[in-house]
Amino acid sequence: MSKIRTLTFDAIVIGGGGAGLRAALQLTESGVSAACISKVFPTRSHTVSAQGGITCAIASVDPDDDWRWHMYDTVKGSDYIGDQDAIEYMCSVGPQAVFELDHMGLPFSRTEEGRIYQRPFGGQSKNFGKGGQAARTCAAADRTGHALLHTLHQANIKSGTTFLNEWYAVDLVKNANGQVAGVIAIDIESGEVAYVKAKATVLATGGAGRIYASTTNALINTGDGVGMALRAGYMVQDMEMWQFHPTGIYGAGTLVTEGCRGEGGFLINGEGERFMERYAPNAKDLAGRDVVARSMILEIMEGRGAGPNKDHVLLKLDHLGEAELHAKLPGICELAKTFAHADPVKEPIPVVPTCHYMMGGIPTNIGGQALMQNAQGEDQIIEGLYACGEAACVSVHGANRLGGNSLLDLVVFGRAAGLQIKKSLEEGFDAIDANDADIEAAMVRLNRLNESSAGEKVADVRRDLQNIMQLNFGVFRQEDNMMKGLEALDALKGRLANLHLEDKSNIFNTARIEALELENLFEVAYATAVSALERKESRGAHARNDYQERDDENWLKHSLYFPVDKRIGRRKVNFTPKTMEAFPPQTRTY
Amino acid sequence: MSLQVSVYRYNPEQDSVPHMQDFTVEVPEGKDLMVLDVLALIKEQDDSFVYRRSCREGVCGSDGMNIGGTNGLACITPLSEAVRKEKLVLRPLPGLPVIRDLVVDMSLFYKQYEKVRPYLINDTPPPATERLQSPEERAKLDGLYECVLCACCSTACPSFWWNPDKFVGPAGLLQSYRFLADSRDTATEERLSDLEDPFSVFRCRGIMNCVDVCPKGLNPTQAIGHIRKMLLEKGS
Numbered sequence: 001m002s003k004i005r006t007l008t009f010d011a012i013v014i015g016g017g018g019a020g021l022r023a024a025l026q027l028t029e030s031g032v033s034a035a036c037i038s039k040v041f042p043t044r045s046h047t048v049s050a051q052g053g054i055t056c057a058i059a060s061v062d063p064d065d066d067w068r069w070h071m072y073d074t075v076k077g078s079d080y081i082g083d084q085d086a087i088e089y090m091c092s093v094g095p096q097a098v099f100e101l102d103h104m105g106l107p108f109s110r111t112e113e114g115r116i117y118q119r120p121f122g123g124q125s126k127n128f129g130k131g132g133q134a135a136r137t138c139a140a141a142d143r144t145g146h147a148l149l150h151t152l153h154q155a156n157i158k159s160g161t162t163f164l165n166e167w168y169a170v171d172l173v174k175n176a177n178g179q180v181a182g183v184i185a186i187d188i189e190s191g192e193v194a195y196v197k198a199k200a201t202v203l204a205t206g207g208a209g210r211i212y213a214s215t216t217n218a219l220i221n222t223g224d225g226v227g228m229a230l231r232a233g234y235m236v237q238d239m240e241m242w243q244f245h246p247t248g249i250y251g252a253g254t255l256v257t258e259g260c261r262g263e264g265g266f267l268i269n270g271e272g273e274r275f276m277e278r279y280a281p282n283a284k285d286l287a288g289r290d291v292v293a294r295s296m297i298l299e300i301m302e303g304r305g306a307g308p309n310k311d312h313v314l315l316k317l318d319h320l321g322e323a324e325l326h327a328k329l330p331g332i333c334e335l336a337k338t339f340a341h342a343d344p345v346k347e348p349i350p351v352v353p354t355c356h357y358m359m360g361g362i363p364t365n366i367g368g369q370a371l372m373q374n375a376q377g378e379d380q381i382i383e384g385l386y387a388c389g390e391a392a393c394v395s396v397h398g399a400n401r402l403g404g405n406s407l408l409d410l411v412v413f414g415r416a417a418g419l420q421i422k423k424s425l426e427e428g429f430d431a432i433d434a435n436d437a438d439i440e441a442a443m444v445r446l447n448r449l450n451e452s453s454a455g456e457k458v459a460d461v462r463r464d465l466q467n468i469m470q471l472n473f474g475v476f477r478q479e480d481n482m483m484k485g486l487e488a489l490d491a492l493k494g495r496l497a498n499l500h501l502e503d504k505s506n507i508f509n510t511a512r513i514e515a516l517e518l519e520n521l522f523e524v525a526y527a528t529a530v531s532a533l534e535r536k537e538s539r540g541a542h543a544r545n546d547y548q549e550r551d552d553e554n555w556l557k558h559s560l561y562f563p564v565d566k567r568i569g570r571r572k573v574n575f576t577p578k579t580m581e582a583f584p585p586q587t588r589t590y
Numbered sequence: 591m592s593l594q595v596s597v598y599r600y601n602p603e604q605d606s607v608p609h610m611q612d613f614t615v616e617v618p619e620g621k622d623l624m625v626l627d628v629l630a631l632i633k634e635q636d637d638s639f640v641y642r643r644s645c646r647e648g649v650c651g652s653d654g655m656n657i658g659g660t661n662g663l664a665c666i667t668p669l670s671e672a673v674r675k676e677k678l679v680l681r682p683l684p685g686l687p688v689i690r691d692l693v694v695d696m697s698l699f700y701k702q703y704e705k706v707r708p709y710l711i712n713d714t715p716p717p718a719t720e721r722l723q724s725p726e727e728r729a730k731l732d733g734l735y736e737c738v739l740c741a742c743c744s745t746a747c748p749s750f751w752w753n754p755d756k757f758v759g760p761a762g763l764l765q766s767y768r769f770l771a772d773s774r775d776t777a778t779e780e781r782l783s784d785l786e787d788p789f790s791v792f793r794c795r796g797i798m799n800c801v802d803v804c805p806k807g808l809n810p811t812q813a814i815g816h817i818r819k820m821l822l823e824k825g826s
Contacts, residue, residue: 040642041696043739044650058719095719102720105710105772107728107735114722140735146649147735154709189689218645254647335647338666459634503638505603508690511637 004193004439009035009162011200011421012182014169014225016042018050018145018410019389019417020204021152023368026418028161032425035162037169037185037196039220039513042153046206046218047410050145051331052121052259053137054101054411055404056094060115061135062126067091070136072128072583074405077288078398079540079550080585081238081558083574086394089366090405090412092579097411098138106151108140109328119328120262121403122286123590133286135262137404142257142331148407164196168513169224171442172201172232172385173434180232180384181434184442188513191506193446195439199429200386200421203229203362203370204414207390208524212355213463213470216248216255220517225391227520229362230527230563231445234372234382237393237558237571238360239524240532240542243401244475246292248354250312252339255356256332256349258403261285263328265317267292268348269299270306275313280590287590290400290541293353297475300352307350314348321345353475358524359401359541360531361393363558363571368392368417373560373569384432386421388413395558398573399540449515455500458515465492465518469525473532478545486529489522496522527561534568535559552585593617593673595628598681600688601638608688610679617669625657625664625672625680629692641692648805651738654745655692656681661742661803683745685754698754699741699761706758706766707784711777727773734768734813736806737761743800743810749793756789760800760810763791767813770820782817782824791817 011027013020016038027034038045057067071091075082102108102116109117116138124134140147156163166188173181173195182197208223209215226236246267247256261267266285269275279295280287287295296313299305306314317325317332322345325333329344336342336349363371363379370385370392388394389410396409472485496519503511537551538544560569575582593615600608615631617623626646633639641664642652648666657667658674661683672678686694712721744750744759758766766785769775785791791814800810 040644040650040652041700041739044642044644044652046645046650048650048738049645049647099716099718099720102774103710103712103716105769105774107731107772108720110723110725110728112725114724114727116720143649143736146738150735157704158707158709218650220644331649338648338668457634458637501637505601505638507601507603508640508693509638510640511633514637 004195006195006197008197009033010198010425011202012037012196012198013202013204014183015045015204015206015389015391016040016163016165017045017204017206017389018047018149018152018407019414020202021149021156022411022414023202023204023388023418024161025152025156025159026415027421028156028159030418030422032422035164035196036156037164037167039166039168039188041165042163043150045149046221047149048146049218049255050148050407051142051255051257052262053119053139053144053404054098054148054407055121055124055137055402056098056408057091057136058095058098058116058118058138060111061118065134065136067094068580069126069128069134073123073125074396074402075583076129076588077123077400077402079400079588080398080556081395081539081573082398083395084577084582085574086366087396088577088579090396090408093412094408097415101148101151101411104151104155106140106147108138119259120286122258122261122283122292123288123402124286133283137259137262139259142259142329145407168516169228170446170516172228173438173442174232175432175434175438178382179432180382181432181438184439184446189508191509193443197434199384199425199432201384202368202386202388202417203391204387204389205391207358208521209355209358211466211469211521211525211528213466214248214253215355216245216253217355222517223520223524224517225387226361227523229370230523233564234370235363235560235562236360236527237363237560238395238399238531239527239561240535240559241359241399241540242355242528243289243357243359243541244293244353245356246289246296246353247315247351249335249339250350250352253354254335254339256315256335256351258289260315260317260329260332264320265315267296268314268316269304270310271304275299275304283590288400289403290543291590293475294543296353312350312352315351316348317344318346318348357401357406358390359393359397359399361391362387364388364392364394366394366416367420368413369420386417388417399542445516445519449499449501449512450504452500455498456495458499458511458518461492461495461499462518462521465521465525468492469528473528476543476545477532479533482529482533486533489526489529492522527563530566530568531559531561556585591617591619593628593669593678594676595632595678595680597632597639597692599691601690622668622670625667625669625678626653628669628678629664640690649738651740654683654740654742656683661746663740663742663805666805683741685745685751696741699744699759702758702762703739703765706762707781708765708769710769710772710775712774713776721774723773730771731768733808734764734771737764737808738806740805742803742805746799746803749795753789753793757793758785758790760814763817764808764810764813767817770817782821785817786821791821
């Protein structure tokens, strides 16, 4: 092989979103030689689109608030397959992580006392579900993700983090001992391919919402980290669990924050009825996202949708008044006018449940160390590999994520991964090395693409993939449709192997990147399909018409997808938090 | 419905000079597509056509470009506003080196951003909770922190075209003022000293091109005015 350049760091972070930047910051500040590799300039990452806020019991709006109440809500929201040790860690460490963001300069909205403003969000309660609605989501107007991402980027500039911006990670380099020794990456601007070597490789590559035709996700959310892990033969967890956000703008898919309902907005059907009162008498529009999304689809299916085709519902906000809307939800007013041609001050926004978040991902422990199973089915750490944020499944979201918990997940577990790597480096790593054959193995798919002479167009295969997923793995699922979907994916696999890259140029070749991204989308979609077929129950976001009840006897478990033999396994859910009794499974009502 | 689109093409691996190329794109009747949708349709015809994009909702700032003669974000500019004389004309942001097609080299832009030390500086030990800030103090950051770093403003500014290495430009100065205005920041003196030269701030001639093109409706000229005032007060 022609020798490629090697860049060497102690740690590399793949992804420049919230989780990646928080991990990189932790590493740089603790003196570790670290680089952040991002396929886009970091502030273009999808964290920028988060709107409503970061949920955390900082006890600003309610001085009596308690992180244990937040933990209770998160466990319940997860439909009891969130790991309670991880949720305990996130909710208890959360306040410190949020105050650090303030110290870095995040422009949070403020209360009259000068503290961080908090708003009510779905699934929040006081006193373990017995004290009514809580207001726990810390916000910077309705641009919290933007404010958070820019603040973290700025903090990394301050601390002098090394950035490889507009570099695309192709595949993990794995050695004969099964250790991960960095990645093969392309410098997009020049087209140069390099081996970026590290003792610790952190996958912070975010979600993969682009496996669906309709999604709130950015065009860059193509599951690159999960794809790389699967190609390297590592298992992924709970991939059937996809969150459909209740309020994507009808037709455009762009997100409208749950904060709209937190601030007093509500959903109405085509008959003008506030239908959530029927489905969730207590929490109403602030029930869990899975519950609200299903209720909306049922309204539409029963003929009570809005519009000429009765195929969406409406989010009513005008009763909040112009001043309030412009002060608290300025970004939403802008988005609604641009993408729905509706001014929320005067008229409701047409909305429909839209793919939003991947609860599954690469299983990790609390320190972000990626896990596999040994022959006895016990957890085993994959040396050199870490994951955090949406790409990881630690798992704090289980079968359904609560609004505002993703931003908290990012900062808490990005930080935790950085702390763990520092600790591991201090304890002393055995050198993780890779030979030429290991490097060559990670370049296989890139070489194949570069040598293609005829075949399928990326845009055609991608469109078909997205339609298969949209049609067969949506809000409601059933065996026959999913079987059809899986068969279609199998058929698509041949076309994927026959992808043709017409443009073979080097400089800023985005066609090559899109082809590599499509292969990752496929890996994620396939794992989703197999996992969804196997989980024969309804839990959280996974709602089956043919198995409508939750089955704790068989499925109070994580599902595992093993890519080598395309097998599904199960893994225990953690019910042993360190400082308290676990919350036992209960019937989940709002 | 057929739409005529003329786009700027330059691939340094094969072109000695840039040129404009015409495409005919089929767009649906009765639906006002965004310019970004048209770019995707062109890429389906010719996958060597290159542009940046990410969020497709106007918050990530990737797809700043010159649309029919005006800088803007492709993802939130509808065709009804972009098509002139029955033609859509797309060029890269002016004033920065072109890497390929609509992709410009943003290095100078980012360098000016970093020059203003775009991060909070406060050397006092942080409290156990947040630093308090009143709603009135926080309100001073509105219209400043929302910048998406798309570079539409700086690349519409003749002073930045002439001195991209020495004039901070509207985007960088907006961020500079965002930290000068933050009650939690204690480095006002140092920040102003950094800007005390004939170029960094004072190359702004107040022609307000930046305000005209900002896709987020921000007002860099006003922020620059505040900095000038602070510099003058510091000098007096």
